[in-house]
Amino acid sequence: MVAPKVEDYLKSIYRLQDRDTPAMTAEVAAAMGVKPPTVTAMLQRMADDGLVHYQRYQGARLTERGEKGALKVLRNHRLLELFLTEELGYDWAEVHDEADVLEHHLSVTLVERIEVLLGSPAVDPHGEPIPTADLEIRECETQQSLAECQEGTVAVVSEVRESSADVLSYLANSGISLGTELEVVETAPFGMITCEVRTTEKPLSLPTDVAAEIYVSRPAEPAENERRQYNEA
Amino acid sequence: MVAPKVEDYLKSIYRLQDRDTPAMTAEVAAAMGVKPPTVTAMLQRMADDGLVHYQRYQGARLTERGEKGALKVLRNHRLLELFLTEELGYDWAEVHDEADVLEHHLSVTLVERIEVLLGSPAVDPHGEPIPTADLEIRECETQQSLAECQEGTVAVVSEVRESSADVLSYLANSGISLGTELEVVETAPFGMITCEVRTTEKPLSLPTDVAAEIYVSRPAEPAENERRQYNEA
DNA sequence: GCTTTTGTTTAGACGTATCTAAATCATGTT
DNA sequence: AACATGATTTAGATACGTCTAAACAAAAGC
Numbered sequence: 001m002v003a004p005k006v007e008d009y010l011k012s013i014y015r016l017q018d019r020d021t022p023a024m025t026a027e028v029a030a031a032m033g034v035k036p037p038t039v040t041a042m043l044q045r046m047a048d049d050g051l052v053h054y055q056r057y058q059g060a061r062l063t064e065r066g067e068k069g070a071l072k073v074l075r076n077h078r079l080l081e082l083f084l085t086e087e088l089g090y091d092w093a094e095v096h097d098e099a100d101v102l103e104h105h106l107s108v109t110l111v112e113r114i115e116v117l118l119g120s121p122a123v124d125p126h127g128e129p130i131p132t133a134d135l136e137i138r139e140c141e142t143q144q145s146l147a148e149c150q151e152g153t154v155a156v157v158s159e160v161r162e163s164s165a166d167v168l169s170y171l172a173n174s175g176i177s178l179g180t181e182l183e184v185v186e187t188a189p190f191g192m193i194t195c196e197v198r199t200t201e202k203p204l205s206l207p208t209d210v211a212a213e214i215y216v217s218r219p220a221e222p223a224e225n226e227r228r229q230y231n232e233a
Numbered sequence: 234m235v236a237p238k239v240e241d242y243l244k245s246i247y248r249l250q251d252r253d254t255p256a257m258t259a260e261v262a263a264a265m266g267v268k269p270p271t272v273t274a275m276l277q278r279m280a281d282d283g284l285v286h287y288q289r290y291q292g293a294r295l296t297e298r299g300e301k302g303a304l305k306v307l308r309n310h311r312l313l314e315l316f317l318t319e320e321l322g323y324d325w326a327e328v329h330d331e332a333d334v335l336e337h338h339l340s341v342t343l344v345e346r347i348e349v350l351l352g353s354p355a356v357d358p359h360g361e362p363i364p365t366a367d368l369e370i371r372e373c374e375t376q377q378s379l380a381e382c383q384e385g386t387v388a389v390v391s392e393v394r395e396s397s398a399d400v401l402s403y404l405a406n407s408g409i410s411l412g413t414e415l416e417v418v419e420t421a422p423f424g425m426i427t428c429e430v431r432t433t434e435k436p437l438s439l440p441t442d443v444a445a446e447i448y449v450s451r452p453a454e455p456a457e458n459e460r461r462q463y464n465e466a
Numbered sequence: 467g468c469t470t471t472t473g474t475t476t477a478g479a480c481g482t483a484t485c486t487a488a489a490t491c492a493t494g495t496t
Numbered sequence: 497a498a499c500a501t502g503a504t505t506t507a508g509a510t511a512c513g514t515c516t517a518a519a520c521a522a523a524a525g526c
Binding site for chain 4: 024026036039040041044057
């Protein structure tokens with residue numbers, strides 16, 4: 001089995017690698033909160049173990065096995081997050097740190113039982129998709145980042161990614177949760193976007209980097225033939 | 234904070250040490266499934282950290298701090314066992330291994346929430362007392378080991394300690410659970426005790442070492458002034 | 467009381483995960 | 497094309513948790 005630390009590296013690399021660009025040493029080091037030499041040593045061992053493709057100075061890319069490992073941890077993490085909110089009264093700002101620790105220590109049996117208890121949910125409390133037991137993940141294609149929306153766009157929040165507890169709390173206090181309807185009222189030229197939150201009727205201004213982590217999809221109301229305007233803008 | 238491995242050593246020493254006899258190196262090694270030199274090294278580090286009193290060749294004894302550490306882990310373990318049975322459908326034979334891993338990775342917050350959810354329970358699924366949040370443990374004084382009962386004793390099962398999953402499953406299949414009423418019908422001279430299980434009306438024979446882990450108390454029915462006969466036999 | 471046995475400790479080693487300091491590679495600039 | 501800059505890797509160290517083999521202490525046996 002894969003050690004807890006290795007699982008953390010798998011997660012980081014999974015998030016950092018891109019179709020064309022591998023995860024670079026410095027990026028992984030920053031994500032993991034360690035120094036670059038530590039990452040180099042780790043990547044070398046992980047390459048020996050067949051978890052990543054690694055060539056020195058060229059960064060790392062997950063192998064098939066490495067990706068499965070990453071998805072297993074992601075599955076545990078997201079099921080835990082939902083479990084903690086549903087069964088133990090956590091709110092979406094609190095769950096992340098707890099899940100980050102526990103995700104490495106769940107037996108297969110326990111994960112299964114949690115999944116059954118929750119009714120095989122599709123997404124976690126942040127709207128992120130939960131990999132299935134056979135480690136398939138279905139990315140939602142009908143959503144876009146709030147940062148990419150133009151003025152006038154009306155959309156509902158469908159996912160809030162990788163944000164700190166502070167930011168998540170702030171958003172919750174501002175009336176933002178999954179399903180909240182927003183209208184983009186202004187995009188300022190200095191990296192700020194302002195929307196109106198439908199539930200509170202209040203405007204909310206966010207820096208682009210925060211908005212970039214908020215994903216939205218077109219509202220449920222419009223009929224099939226009206227969708228296009230939000231997707232192809 | 235105390236490392237997971239150290240917590241496991243604390244647990245072992247807690248179980249092994251006695252009022253007058255400290256936990257000896259070989260005992261700890263057997264309990265932990267490691268070789269004696271490993272234990273020696275660990276005890277030396279733990280002594281440096283103020284967790285045990287240790288003098289070479291004389292075994293180890295928990296300090297105040299060490300005992301608090303052990304009780305914290307015990308508390309986590311037992312709350313988890315109960316949580317897993319109550320909320321996730323585990324039975325008493327399955328919970329131990331899962332709890333043994335998770336017990337080291339619960340935040341204070343999570344433990345509190347589990348305890349609240351369970352309604353501040355006094356005992357775990359095996360009847361073992363759960364240390365309170367301020368790490369006090371109240372050993373039950375009104376119970377005795379089944380192995381020490383004489384023929385004719387009628388008593389109810391109040392605790393089943395430190396048994397393997399196999400043994401626990403066997404006992405459950407034999408109708409033994411917390412609250413089951415037993416009558417000791419025979420104590421054989423070769424280390425075996427036979428009782429009749431009241432719920433199944435069937436006799437059950439157990440080797441003394443298994444019976445020694447089953448604790449019983451006098452039945453609930455008798456009035457206050459009749460108790461004595463069971464306690465002072 | 468000496469010796470054997472048993473249990474314990476020391477010595478030396480290895481794998482994991484980390485660090486700092488120094489060497490090396492890759493690249494963008496001039 | 498040479499150089500300077502920045503990222504990456506190597507080298508060497510430390511802490512943890514484990515091992516085997518060898519030295520040593522304590523208890524038991526004669």
